[in-house]
Amino acid sequence: MDKKNKILEASLELFGKKGYFETDIESIAKRADVGKGTIYLYFKNKKDLFISTINYALNNCNEEILKSVEKVDTPSLKVERYMETFFNIMLGNVSKIKFFTMNNINSNNQISDFSKNIDKKIVIKRFQILKDIIEEGIEKKEFKDFNSEIMTMMIVGLIHMEISRVIFFETQIDQKRIKYLKDNVIKILSKE
Amino acid sequence: MDKKNKILEASLELFGKKGYFETDIESIAKRADVGKGTIYLYFKNKKDLFISTINYALNNCNEEILKSVEKVDTPSLKVERYMETFFNIMLGNVSKIKFFTMNNINSNNQISDFSKNIDKKIVIKRFQILKDIIEEGIEKKEFKDFNSEIMTMMIVGLIHMEISRVIFFETQIDQKRIKYLKDNVIKILSKE
Amino acid sequence: MDKKNKILEASLELFGKKGYFETDIESIAKRADVGKGTIYLYFKNKKDLFISTINYALNNCNEEILKSVEKVDTPSLKVERYMETFFNIMLGNVSKIKFFTMNNINSNNQISDFSKNIDKKIVIKRFQILKDIIEEGIEKKEFKDFNSEIMTMMIVGLIHMEISRVIFFETQIDQKRIKYLKDNVIKILSKE
Amino acid sequence: MDKKNKILEASLELFGKKGYFETDIESIAKRADVGKGTIYLYFKNKKDLFISTINYALNNCNEEILKSVEKVDTPSLKVERYMETFFNIMLGNVSKIKFFTMNNINSNNQISDFSKNIDKKIVIKRFQILKDIIEEGIEKKEFKDFNSEIMTMMIVGLIHMEISRVIFFETQIDQKRIKYLKDNVIKILSKE
DNA sequence: CATGAATGAGCGTTCATTCAT
DNA sequence: GATGAATGAACGCTCATTCAT
Numbered sequence: 154m155d156k157k158n159k160i161l162e163a164s165l166e167l168f169g170k171k172g173y174f175e176t177d178i179e180s181i182a183k184r185a186d187v188g189k190g191t192i193y194l195y196f197k198n199k200k201d202l203f204i205s206t207i208n209y210a211l212n213n214c215n216e217e218i219l220k221s222v223e224k225v226d227t228p229s230l231k232v233e234r235y236m237e238t239f240f241n242i243m244l245g246n247v248s249k250i251k252f253f254t255m256n257n258i259n260s261n262n263q264i265s266d267f268s269k270n271i272d273k274k275i276v277i278k279r280f281q282i283l284k285d286i287i288e289e290g291i292e293k294k295e296f297k298d299f300n301s302e303i304m305t306m307m308i309v310g311l312i313h314m315e316i317s318r319v320i321f322f323e324t325q326i327d328q329k330r331i332k333y334l335k336d337n338v339i340k341i342l343s344k345e
Numbered sequence: 346m347d348k349k350n351k352i353l354e355a356s357l358e359l360f361g362k363k364g365y366f367e368t369d370i371e372s373i374a375k376r377a378d379v380g381k382g383t384i385y386l387y388f389k390n391k392k393d394l395f396i397s398t399i400n401y402a403l404n405n406c407n408e409e410i411l412k413s414v415e416k417v418d419t420p421s422l423k424v425e426r427y428m429e430t431f432f433n434i435m436l437g438n439v440s441k442i443k444f445f446t447m448n449n450i451n452s453n454n455q456i457s458d459f460s461k462n463i464d465k466k467i468v469i470k471r472f473q474i475l476k477d478i479i480e481e482g483i484e485k486k487e488f489k490d491f492n493s494e495i496m497t498m499m500i501v502g503l504i505h506m507e508i509s510r511v512i513f514f515e516t517q518i519d520q521k522r523i524k525y526l527k528d529n530v531i532k533i534l535s536k537e
Numbered sequence: 538m539d540k541k542n543k544i545l546e547a548s549l550e551l552f553g554k555k556g557y558f559e560t561d562i563e564s565i566a567k568r569a570d571v572g573k574g575t576i577y578l579y580f581k582n583k584k585d586l587f588i589s590t591i592n593y594a595l596n597n598c599n600e601e602i603l604k605s606v607e608k609v610d611t612p613s614l615k616v617e618r619y620m621e622t623f624f625n626i627m628l629g630n631v632s633k634i635k636f637f638t639m640n641n642i643n644s645n646n647q648i649s650d651f652s653k654n655i656d657k658k659i660v661i662k663r664f665q666i667l668k669d670i671i672e673e674g675i676e677k678k679e680f681k682d683f684n685s686e687i688m689t690m691m692i693v694g695l696i697h698m699e700i701s702r703v704i705f706f707e708t709q710i711d712q713k714r715i716k717y718l719k720d721n722v723i724k725i726l727s728k729e
Numbered sequence: 730m731d732k733k734n735k736i737l738e739a740s741l742e743l744f745g746k747k748g749y750f751e752t753d754i755e756s757i758a759k760r761a762d763v764g765k766g767t768i769y770l771y772f773k774n775k776k777d778l779f780i781s782t783i784n785y786a787l788n789n790c791n792e793e794i795l796k797s798v799e800k801v802d803t804p805s806l807k808v809e810r811y812m813e814t815f816f817n818i819m820l821g822n823v824s825k826i827k828f829f830t831m832n833n834i835n836s837n838n839q840i841s842d843f844s845k846n847i848d849k850k851i852v853i854k855r856f857q858i859l860k861d862i863i864e865e866g867i868e869k870k871e872f873k874d875f876n877s878e879i880m881t882m883m884i885v886g887l888i889h890m891e892i893s894r895v896i897f898f899e900t901q902i903d904q905k906r907i908k909y910l911k912d913n914v915i916k917i918l919s920k921e
Numbered sequence: 922c923a924t925g926a927a928t929g930a931g932c933g934t935t936c937a938t939t940c941a942t
Numbered sequence: 943g944a945t946g947a948a949t950g951a952a953c954g955c956t957c958a959t960t961c962a963t
Contacts, residue, residue: 310502
């Protein structure tokens with residue numbers, strides 16, 4: 154792995170675990186096993202590194218989700234896979250949780266600064282994947298004819314709420330709970 | 346207004362606008378028109394002030410929502426009022442937006458520290474208000490028999506997604522958009 | 538006891554225990570059971586209070602020593618009483634220790650400021666009491682004909698060294714140790 | 730001179746002149762001609778710097794005294810050299826005075842904290858040098874058979890008293906005064 | 922390319938002092 | 943006289959960024 158990627162992986166872990174402001178460059182350098190100055194060879198400054206890290210993480214996640222949903226056929230199964238993969242990425246890699254809630258971004262007066270630099274296409278893509286599935290389900294008469302945009306936002310919103318709940322109440326999210334969430338979403342979506 | 350409340354209002358505005366780490370005590374003091382030292386007469390330290398501010402904001406919001414939904418009769422209208430009030434609080438007071446997304450809380454490695462001190466009852470209350478409405482609607486056969494917990498999380502999640510969208514894409518949220526969201530939620534909930 | 542004396546007693550205890558800079562006006566006010574503002578009715582500022590406290594303490598000490606040495610007849614017994622009383626004041630009132638070592642005074646760039654205001658006569662008096670005793674002993678041929686000024690400084694110096702030793706090494710000073718010190722001083726002073 | 734030593738020298742001067750609490754890190758940095766942050770590369774915090782400075786100063790002083798007493802032969806001359814060097818270090822370097830009186834240490838409620846960290850061996854060494862000389866003098870029948878521990882404390886105590894006197898009364902200490910003190914001490918010590 | 926020693930702006934917090942009651 | 947709420951100057955320490963090697 155080249156130095157740039159080592160830095161991104163270290164950033165992902167540390168920004169994810171401790172947030173933007175409580176992560177310092179020195180600890181990223183140490184974790185990535187490079188010199189502090191080296192980071193500034195690949196990234197303009199801390200903010201640039203942060204944004205790059207988010208894009209890197211979101212991209213990885215989208216790819217994983219896409220690969221997962223492609224393995225099944227029906228829209229229902231695809232929705233289940235979408236939710237499942239989303240949760241599992243988080244279960245397996247706590248450090249990534251934060252990036253999917255946009256928390257770090259907002260807790261900053263340079264919202265627009267950050268927003269301008271985060272690749273909007275990647276975020277949109279994450280929604281689009283689910284929206285496409287839902288529209289396919291509606292077309293195939295497998296899902297009720299709900300507004301697909303709204304339904305997408307509600308499902309992604311549900312996932313975010315669940316993550317917030319887990320963090321906030323310090324509970325656990327297990328496979329049983331994931332199944333419970335999936336089943337109810339499918340029930341809401343499905344005709345009959 | 347006494348000094349303590351002036352400080353809380355200033356904190357609400359600044360923490361809301363700029364987040365925990367980029368808001369400094371001095372600017373809160375200036376905005377509240379009190380001395381920097383005065384803040385420390387009423388709050389133990391910055392974190393204590395932050396947590397107090399969140400509790401203060403969430404409480405205010407819950408009260409406003411409750412008052413609003415009590416004015417109408419049917420569950421459908423109540424859901425609409427809930428969403429509407431939620432959005433309007435934010436439209437009218439951008440500074441409060443952040444607190445409802447828990448963003449500030451998470452962007453910190455002391456998540457549990459903060460979480461422990463935020464009055465969980467207030468957060469739960471916000472969900473409970475909507476859950477009660479939905480269960481009333483189901484009982485009265487006005488709403489479909491969906492899982493009320495999941496449906497609550499999905500609707501609150503939808504609101505959060507919309508707020509994130511507005512912040513992230515720097516768009517506007519107007520009454521037309523709010524109506525669009527409400528109508529679609531009601532359509533999803535309603536029998537027939 | 539009037540308020541001024543209550544404040545002086547509280548100051549003596551706290552300045553003695555914690556030193557000038559780590560003692561705050563608020564805690565003195567609390568200990569003296571008066572309002573913080575009240576202190577400023579009787580003393581111009583913190584420094585003035587400190588100096589007044591030192592003078593108060595040194596005066597008390599001189600009086601106690603004088604009373605004690607007057608009770609015995611021979612110079613040897615008087616020297617013993619001087620040393621003994623000095624140590625016992627400290628044993629019985631740890632808080633006073635500091636003032637006799639001038640420590641607090643020196644740890645300040647306003648040495649001269651402080652020095653100018655501490656009643657030099659009181660400090661001189663403390664030495665003079667012992668010097669008079671030694672000169673009496675020499676005159677009465679009880680003591681060797683050493684320089685009385687030097688011998689006085691050496692004995693007071695010995696006491697200070699012992700106090701420093703006790704504080705620094707956190708040991709105890711007991712009656713046996715005091716007897717040991719006295720006996721050796723008398724041996725040094727005495728003819729035969 | 731490397732940065733660490735430049736910082737120690739600046740600390741020695743400023744802590745010595747103004748005491749622990751009235752010396753601020755910024756002024757040490759300025760005097761040492763380094764950045765404020767640089768100090769924290771070499772010392773954990775202000776207290777650590779202070780303790781390191783004391784140990785540094787005491788060590789230097791011990792070495793200077795040792796070198797000086799070794800140049801002469803008889804115990805009497807060695808005692809004179811000890812006193813002389815002690816005073817001259819202070820005459821030539823006012824800033825060091827304070828450290829030899831332990832003043833700074835005591836003016837703090839964290840006495841034990843500080844005491845624990847100051848190298849006791851260095852302080853003991855300073856006494857031991859003189860005690861060894863006195864015992865040598867006694868053995869060689871040059872000095873009276875006084876208790877060497879007490880005599881050591883009295884002579885070091887005398888030096889401290891003289892220093893305190895100089896600081897307190899803002900007088901001068903000149904070679905004539907030093908000779909006067911030495912002569913009288915030798916007279917007290919000597920047989921015949 | 923890579924490093925890490927050096928920097929100094931910036932911030933949370935304390936506390937002596939004031940003054941309206 | 944007596945009070946204590948209010949103030950803001952001052953200081954220890956952190957950390958993003960630079961630059962000589």
